[in-house]
Amino acid sequence: MTSPRLYSGMQPSADSLQIGNYIGALLQWRTLQRDYDAYFSVVDLHALTQPHDAAELREKTRRTAAQYIAAGIEPESSTLYVQSHVRAHAELAWILNTITGFGEAGRMTQFKDKSSRYGTDATSVGLFAYPVLMAADILLYRTNVVPVGDDQRQHIELTRDLAERFNSRYGETFVVPEAITQKETARIYDLQNPTSKMSKSAESHAGVLWLLDEPSATRKKIMRAVTDDEGSVRFDREAKPGVSNLLTIYSALSGRPVPAIEDEFAGSGYGDFKKSLAEVVLAEFEPVRSRALELLDDPAELDRILSVNAAKADAVADATLSDVYDRVGL
Ligand code: ADP
Numbered sequence: 001m002t003s004p005r006l007y008s009g010m011q012p013s014a015d016s017l018q019i020g021n022y023i024g025a026l027l028q029w030r031t032l033q034r035d036y037d038a039y040f041s042v043v044d045l046h047a048l049t050q051p052h053d054a055a056e057l058r059e060k061t062r063r064t065a066a067q068y069i070a071a072g073i074e075p076e077s078s079t080l081y082v083q084s085h086v087r088a089h090a091e092l093a094w095i096l097n098t099i100t101g102f103g104e105a106g107r108m109t110q111f112k113d114k115s116s117r118y119g120t121d122a123t124s125v126g127l128f129a130y131p132v133l134m135a136a137d138i139l140l141y142r143t144n145v146v147p148v149g150d151d152q153r154q155h156i157e158l159t160r161d162l163a164e165r166f167n168s169r170y171g172e173t174f175v176v177p178e179a180i181t182q183k184e185t186a187r188i189y190d191l192q193n194p195t196s197k198m199s200k201s202a203e204s205h206a207g208v209l210w211l212l213d214e215p216s217a218t219r220k221k222i223m224r225a226v227t228d229d230e231g232s233v234r235f236d237r238e239a240k241p242g243v244s245n246l247l248t249i250y251s252a253l254s255g256r257p258v259p260a261i262e263d264e265f266a267g268s269g270y271g272d273f274k275k276s277l278a279e280v281v282l283a284e285f286e287p288v289r290s291r292a293l294e295l296l297d298d299p300a301e302l303d304r305i306l307s308v309n310a311a312k313a314d315a316v317a318d319a320t321l322s323d324v325y326d327r328v329g330l
């Protein structure tokens with residue numbers, strides 16, 4: 001029996017991934033890949049919707065792929081590849097564009113947010129069509145499930161609508177995928193601004209924990225994390241967002257429930273708690289960081305892995321695209 005198929009990806013938008021990407025995505029992918037025929041992509045075509053430098057994008061793409069592998073995504077049993085290496089993504093996106101309503105695409109809240117920040121002139125048609133490319137990514141592999149954050153739910157709804165629309169217009173072609181949403185407990189906030197989500201594209205990096213940072217930098221950021229005046233290690237997302245966020249990280253990486261950690265640090269100050277958290281984070285990061293740096297030091301090996309995996313993805317994607325061409329009359 002073949003396993004159901006899973007698809008997920010991340011934009012190569014920084015030199016390093018941050019701890020939210022690790023806890024909210026990579027840790028889950030690592031587990032999910034055992035039960036699914038999993039496709040993990042570095043979505044560099046999506047990254048073109050932001051201003052970028054060509055050489056930097058290429059480098060960030062390789063670094064992101066290296067961090068997937070270092071974090072335990074297995075390039076032998078899963079398919080771990082770079083989106084632009086498989087040409088079918090852009091080709092299917094075009095065809096899906098032709099069945100997407102202008103108003104339908106315009107209702108995507110992520111587009112509305114970003115375009116209102118950039119202004120009309122700096123907003124590209126590519127950004128507008130971003131969710132259609134995402135639909136192509138997913139549908140090309142006849143994906144059954146897509147693990148996503150809450151912010152991507154609407155894009156999965158669009159993907160489902162497009163799959164159903166295509167199927168009813170042209171005949172059964174696509175699998176209609178389901179979203180798996182991450183647990184709320186997996187959401188990590190900025191250490192300096194603990195009510196906003198930690199992000200690799202945050203303007204200030206002071207509160208971002210990077211997977212590839214020097215251990216001393218990571219330790220410093222944890223010791224300087226914003227807390228409160230109460231002095232007790234207690235989870236309360238509303239009243240104590242800083243401490244709650246640190247508890248979330250501690251729990252996610254140690255596998256211990258939050259109440260057990262609260263008990264352990266009852267009566268100790270934030271300093272001791274933070275020191276212990278730094279040890280937990282560094283113990284998790286160190287092997288990932290050194291494996292990623294090792295892979296980046298061996299470009300030929302990383303290229304080999306990416307090219308073998310692109311070929312695996314290409315074979316599947318190409319078969320779907322051929323069916324699509326056939327059905328629409330190309
Ligand atoms: P970023 O905001 O760091 O650029 P992306 O939007 O590229 O992250 O998301 C990549 C993956 O990482 C997604 O699966 C997303 O849900 C997850 N992710 C990103 N930031 C966080 C966070 N702060 N907490 C938990 N998961 C996160």
Ligand code: NA
Nearest residue numbers: 033036037038
């Ligand atoms: Na698998």
